[in-house]
Amino acid sequence: MYFFSYCFFMIMCTFCGVSATGIASLNQSLVSKKINTDVAVEKKFGGKAEEYAAKGHYYIRVLVEEHPQKATVDFELSAPGGFVLESPAHSRITALFNVTKACIQVKDGVLHLVCQDGNVRKIKHNDIEICAPGKTIELNGFSYQGSVRIVQDVVSKKLCVINTLDIEDYLYSVLRYESIPYWPLEAHKVQAVTSRTYAAYHMRQARTQKNPLPYDIKNTTKHQVYNGVHSSEHLRQAVEQTKGMVLTYRGAIALTMFDICCGGIVPGLLKSCDLTKPYLCRKTACTYCKGSPHYAWKESLSADEMLTLLKKHEVCNKLLGRFGDVLLDMTVISKDRAGIAYRVKCVGRRRSVLLPASSVKAALGKRLKSFAFSIKKEGKAFVIQGRGNSHFKGLCQLGAKKMVDQGKSFKEVLRFYFPGTTLCRLR
Numbered sequence: 001m002y003f004f005s006y007c008f009f010m011i012m013c014t015f016c017g018v019s020a021t022g023i024a025s026l027n028q029s030l031v032s033k034k035i036n037t038d039v040a041v042e043k044k045f046g047g048k049a050e051e052y053a054a055k056g057h058y059y060i061r062v063l064v065e066e067h068p069q070k071a072t073v074d075f076e077l078s079a080p081g082g083f084v085l086e087s088p089a090h091s092r093i094t095a096l097f098n099v100t101k102a103c104i105q106v107k108d109g110v111l112h113l114v115c116q117d118g119n120v121r122k123i124k125h126n127d128i129e130i131c132a133p134g135k136t137i138e139l140n141g142f143s144y145q146g147s148v149r150i151v152q153d154v155v156s157k158k159l160c161v162i163n164t165l166d167i168e169d170y171l172y173s174v175l176r177y178e179s180i181p182y183w184p185l186e187a188h189k190v191q192a193v194t195s196r197t198y199a200a201y202h203m204r205q206a207r208t209q210k211n212p213l214p215y216d217i218k219n220t221t222k223h224q225v226y227n228g229v230h231s232s233e234h235l236r237q238a239v240e241q242t243k244g245m246v247l248t249y250r251g252a253i254a255l256t257m258f259d260i261c262c263g264g265i266v267p268g269l270l271k272s273c274d275l276t277k278p279y280l281c282r283k284t285a286c287t288y289c290k291g292s293p294h295y296a297w298k299e300s301l302s303a304d305e306m307l308t309l310l311k312k313h314e315v316c317n318k319l320l321g322r323f324g325d326v327l328l329d330m331t332v333i334s335k336d337r338a339g340i341a342y343r344v345k346c347v348g349r350r351r352s353v354l355l356p357a358s359s360v361k362a363a364l365g366k367r368l369k370s371f372a373f374s375i376k377k378e379g380k381a382f383v384i385q386g387r388g389n390s391h392f393k394g395l396c397q398l399g400a401k402k403m404v405d406q407g408k409s410f411k412e413v414l415r416f417y418f419p420g421t422t423l424c425r426l427r
Helices: 008-016 167-178 185-208 233-241 303-312 314-320 357-367 397-405 410-417
Strands: 059-068 073-078 084-086 101-107 110-114 120-122 127-131 137-139 142-144 147-153 158-166 245-249 296-302 327-335 341-348 352-356 373-378 381-387 422-425
Touching: 059 167, 059 185, 110 127, 137 147, 158 167, 167 185, 167 233, 185 233, 185 245, 185 397, 185 410, 296 303, 296 357, 303 314, 303 327, 303 357, 303 381, 314 352, 314 357, 341 357, 341 373, 352 357, 397 410
Parallel strands: none
Antiparallel strands: 059 158, 073 101, 073 137, 084 127, 101 110, 110 120, 127 147, 137 142, 147 158, 245 422, 296 381, 327 341, 327 373, 341 352, 373 381
């Protein structure tokens, strides 16, 4: 039986061997020591820390599914070794130990447990956590380690499905979807440290906010893609060889953003550069991704295609108003020093309109790979030229792979893309 506590202070303090007195102590207690240095980051604080589940393990809560609060949903569960179910009050439904299949049914916002024998039980507090004495739990076609919690969350007003598991197991799964499986080990080690740090950062954020959510991170491309257990065992090596390693800045876990290709854009020149996170404001251009098709790209659309797409987008259509049916010209008229577009001018027969580049990008979808673009009319077509497939902050994955190919270690790669950070280890 696994007992999962969700107090972030207790998680971090258990790993660092210290107790906590408040948020001020949180960042310092995240890490034990710098890698390859003699300077300890370890701090000690007064107070008493409760024991967390299994000492030495670091658990993360991943939102794997999200539904409207009043949705009607069936969750099909299976586990070869049976189930243990736990309510918020820690009461157990022991009759399910030898049942290998079950169904959680949600109707009108109320959770019910449907057993193999047909019995239906209402779940108190609309909150249940499912654990498996065996290795994994299968839920709607995906296999998960750890536990699965189904809860009606009062903060987000959503029906949440949350998988709680060891961060190293989570990381092993993430590598399958956020890295290229056939890339060299050293490149996977770069991604392992980056993704582990990114996860730890969001754990800290989620558990110290005023109205904490029941999860730390989402299974989306906006956070990190996670689809449970997979069969790419060779990725385990990268996780094991970097176990517990994270990047910090001034003792705090860093926000280690990443994307596939930066296109050589200098993040330090971005208008959106956050000076409180200088490690995301690198002033040196990455040229390592230059040979990639994502580095520089081109798209072409007819005037009719362009105007049709713009009018299908709610914000663009509202701003265009009585623009007419003819798009005479379209250009980017406002950029920052990094080359990121902010304003786009559309010229018609009746009027000219300024559109936010963000709305234009949303309207054109995958045709615009990034905000680093320009638009020029050539004959009857509008040609869009751009650079990168990215938000331009943090790790450029294609650039990192090229650095590894040139003989750089994962530490050297991380040092280049996250300048000023320190490589530390959780324990």
